[in-house]
Amino acid sequence: MDIKSAKYYKNGITGKACGIYCTIDDVEVAVPLDPANTDYAEILRQVAAGTLTIADAD
């Protein structure tokens, strides 16, 4: 799975980080912070492996 340009985003109302914007296999997506979501699980795996960094939210 090719994940690029990962960056947290905030809930527009609460101002708290609630997901990650990134591209997966060149498709732009928003990934929720749910361990049962297989994309988020893969993001965590790549971060742990040191191959992916998630930028802070604006």
Next chain:
Amino acid sequence: MSKAAELAALIGSGQAQGNKNFIINGAMTIDQRHDGSSFTVVNGNSTTGVIADRFRVNEASGAEFTAQRVADAPVGFEYSSKITVSTADASLGSTEFHRMIQPIEGKNISNLNWGTSNAKTLTLTFYVKSSVTGQYYISVFNNAADRTLLKGYTIDSANTWEKKTITIIGDQTGTWLTTNAVGIHLMWSLGTGSTYQSSTLDAYQAGFYMAKSDQVNLAATNGSTWQLTGVQLEVGDVATPFEHEDVGTTLAKCQRYYETLLNHNGSFNVIATYRSGTDYRAQWIFKTEKRATPTMGGSFSATITTTYISTQMASYYKSDGDFYGSATLTATAEL
């Protein structure tokens, strides 16, 4: 056994009842992502390797494939999922492989009692057609990929639909999840490197394997094809006729894992919008509750943010102006 006794036995086992197929979209009826269009599968593809819904090609070698749901099927079916080798890789490295797979959600297999002494036997039926004859294997493995059952089948005639029936005994040990994670992986090997090969057949073993060493490498020759349809996995050791369910039922089952929303003239086709001052909010209420909180896809203007995602809905927020988005929004909760 008389026909009446056979019927009584089937009813008693649950086989003669509806909704008997653990496989979703076994007739390849639903193709939400591509609607019959072809696409390329290369090394590293993940959910983008889905052909017909719930059936995914995983490619991890130097080969490339063209994948497509096609209107070519045996009598009684309309579609099949077809894989065509577009770039050959005749010599697979030890960890390289290609495969077709359907992960089955744990919540759907809780009645099988796998991992206990009451583990139920399953029967797998499918139709397969390939330009390459020879020995092939299916693999049944658990979520942790530490328990595997390998079963072989042969393709006897090139470019001819063949019906295969395979008995899958239940595993009395190991952990087979009954949660919203994968309960059972069912996969068809299309070529497997030595790391994932085992000579142990017809019995569960520790570890993760995909085939025996004599498995055909479909990618050995450019232009080779392999097709699959009519997949049914049911309780018991008797293969019953394929359960053709109505398209709405199959679509709803598929939408637990993937759902699309088409927009209209560049605007969100949402069920409701809300405005407070210059703030706009919109919600997409999913037709089917998702397995897990889904990944949201689609292109947005820079100022639109996804503010909330649950298994039932997604909310969007824009500080001013109208919403607009891509032609198709997606919610993905694949296993």
